[in-house]
Amino acid sequence: MASLITMDDLTNEEIIEVLDNAERLLPVARGETYLPLLEGKILGNLFFEPSTRTRMSFETAMKRLGGEVVNLGDVKTSSVVKGETLFDMIQMVDGYTDIIAMRHPRQGAAQYASDSARVPILNGGDGAGHHPTQTMLDLFTIRQAHGTLEGLNVALVGDLRFGRTVHSLSHALVRFGCTLTFVSPESLSMPDEIISDLKRHGADITETADLSSVIPSADVIYMTRIQKERFPDEDEYARVAGIFKLCAADLSPAKGGMIVMHPLPRVSEISPDVDNTKHARYFEQAFNGVVARMSLLCRLLNVEVPAIISSNGGEN
Amino acid sequence: MSTESHMRRVTAINNGTVIDHIPAGCAITVLKMLGIDGRRSTPITLAMNVPSKKMGGKDVVKIEDREITQSELDRLALIAPEASVSIIRAYSVAEKLVVNLGVEIIGVARCCFSNCATWGDREPLPHRLKVHSIEPLELRCHYCGRSQDMEAIIDNLL
Numbered sequence: 001m002a003s004l005i006t007m008d009d010l011t012n013e014e015i016i017e018v019l020d021n022a023e024r025l026l027p028v029a030r031g032e033t034y035l036p037l038l039e040g041k042i043l044g045n046l047f048f049e050p051s052t053r054t055r056m057s058f059e060t061a062m063k064r065l066g067g068e069v070v071n072l073g074d075v076k077t078s079s080v081v082k083g084e085t086l087f088d089m090i091q092m093v094d095g096y097t098d099i100i101a102m103r104h105p106r107q108g109a110a111q112y113a114s115d116s117a118r119v120p121i122l123n124g125g126d127g128a129g130h131h132p133t134q135t136m137l138d139l140f141t142i143r144q145a146h147g148t149l150e151g152l153n154v155a156l157v158g159d160l161r162f163g164r165t166v167h168s169l170s171h172a173l174v175r176f177g178c179t180l181t182f183v184s185p186e187s188l189s190m191p192d193e194i195i196s197d198l199k200r201h202g203a204d205i206t207e208t209a210d211l212s213s214v215i216p217s218a219d220v221i222y223m224t225r226i227q228k229e230r231f232p233d234e235d236e237y238a239r240v241a242g243i244f245k246l247c248a249a250d251l252s253p254a255k256g257g258m259i260v261m262h263p264l265p266r267v268s269e270i271s272p273d274v275d276n277t278k279h280a281r282y283f284e285q286a287f288n289g290v291v292a293r294m295s296l297l298c299r300l301l302n303v304e305v306p307a308i309i310s311s312n313g314g315e316n
Numbered sequence: 317m318s319t320e321s322h323m324r325r326v327t328a329i330n331n332g333t334v335i336d337h338i339p340a341g342c343a344i345t346v347l348k349m350l351g352i353d354g355r356r357s358t359p360i361t362l363a364m365n366v367p368s369k370k371m372g373g374k375d376v377v378k379i380e381d382r383e384i385t386q387s388e389l390d391r392l393a394l395i396a397p398e399a400s401v402s403i404i405r406a407y408s409v410a411e412k413l414v415v416n417l418g419v420e421i422i423g424v425a426r427c428c429f430s431n432c433a434t435w436g437d438r439e440p441l442p443h444r445l446k447v448h449s450i451e452p453l454e455l456r457c458h459y460c461g462r463s464q465d466m467e468a469i470i471d472n473l474l
């Protein structure tokens with residue numbers, strides 16, 4: 001595999017392999033052991049729009065494996081605004097680095113970069129397009145909790161129209177035979193194009209605007225942030241934002257093993273009192289971004305992850 | 317009246333190209349896509365809205381002293397997928413070509429999505445539209461994956 005642009009670049013078997021490797025890398029991600037698998041390699045972090053979380057977790061992943069990172073720096077002062085094409089920018093960074101992680105406001109930018117570059121590209125988000133490394137960490141988190149990805153009941157809640165995270169994740173979950181429930185206000189519902197694609201792949205999908213009705217049967221409740229700027233007026237936003245607020249008390253009918261996830265940052269959609277319940281997984285999920293990306297960096301750089309990694313220093 | 321006699325309604329040509337089965341009303345766009353305008357010195361004959369059993373109505377274009385190539389013809393797939401071409405030499409058909417849609421249309425039309433990475437025409441890589449389905453024709457941008465608005469495709473021809 002040259003690059004990771006969409007989840008279609010990985011087969012189900014390859015996804016499982018990446019998750020298995022990620023699991024083995026957990027002690028390295030936690031800093032319990034140092035395993036410089038990527039020593040001498042340089043990651044180019046090309047974030048054309050702000051993203052603290054994704055950029056930092058790529059950087060942490062690379063450094064935990066002994067690699068180096070160079071950053072694009074502030075987009076406002078770099079050559080992007082001076083009218084340099086993406087092609088030219090990629091030519092330059094391609095010469096400086098062994099692998100590139102990028103986020104770009106335009107859809108298709110990662111594919112475009114991959115066609116322009118010799119080094120592998122990891123898509124860290126392209127407009128309303130794809131965000132496969134987020135999907136991998138989401139899958140990792142789900143499998144960690146349930147021991148499998150097969151046949152789970154997953155409810156995706158909030159902004160399903162503009163959220164690229166939920167688009168990529170839905171596609172991946174359908175490939176593993178999960179049943180999906182889309183919970184959103186009408187104005188932020190999953191795009192028809194995506195629903196028809198999912199159904200063509202045999203997806204079992206229910207759409208609703210009632211969050212409380214999905215709690216008892218869900219194995220995973222995946223919350224997303226509803227952004228104020230998506231709404232024409234404040235009142236409409238307030239009404240919708242209020243409906244999709246999850247509190248600890250709401251979770252009493254939930255299955256014991258049900259997990260609540262969120263790509264973060266959250267605003268008001270998950271009340272802080274959920275944090276202390278056994279269901280909350282969003283902070284682990286954020287941490288899992290590091291292992292998932294470590295595993296993907298190894299894969300794209302053709303570096304094998306050792307079968308056994310002890311937590312007291314390197315390979316066995 | 318047969319299609320043949322309709323064809324004869326316009327002048328027969330000595331050497332050149334006859335493009336038949338163009339959807340009614342699209343002949344001018346076809347000429348535009350082939351880079352042919354009225355400034356050429358050789359005659360171009362257009363027949364528009366000719367009755368056709370197969371298509372209801374069709375346009376026919378005859379271009380004298382120019383033989384179009386298979387790759388030029390393939391560019392027409394977007395607006396005239398059923399077009400058929402006869403290359404005429406000394407008043408008789410020397411070659412027949414049909415549109416080959418292929419799996420991808422490269423460098424013919426730009427992606428219609430305004431937030432596509434290719435937007436703005438400054439990026440040097442070619443526009444690439446992948447054939448997602450043939451009946452009905454659905455094209456998706458190689459880069460952003462967006463399904464193309466086939467009504468607007470003429471406006472996005474390069």
Ligand SMILES: [Zn+2]
Nearest residue numbers: 427432457460
């Ligand atoms: Zn596009």
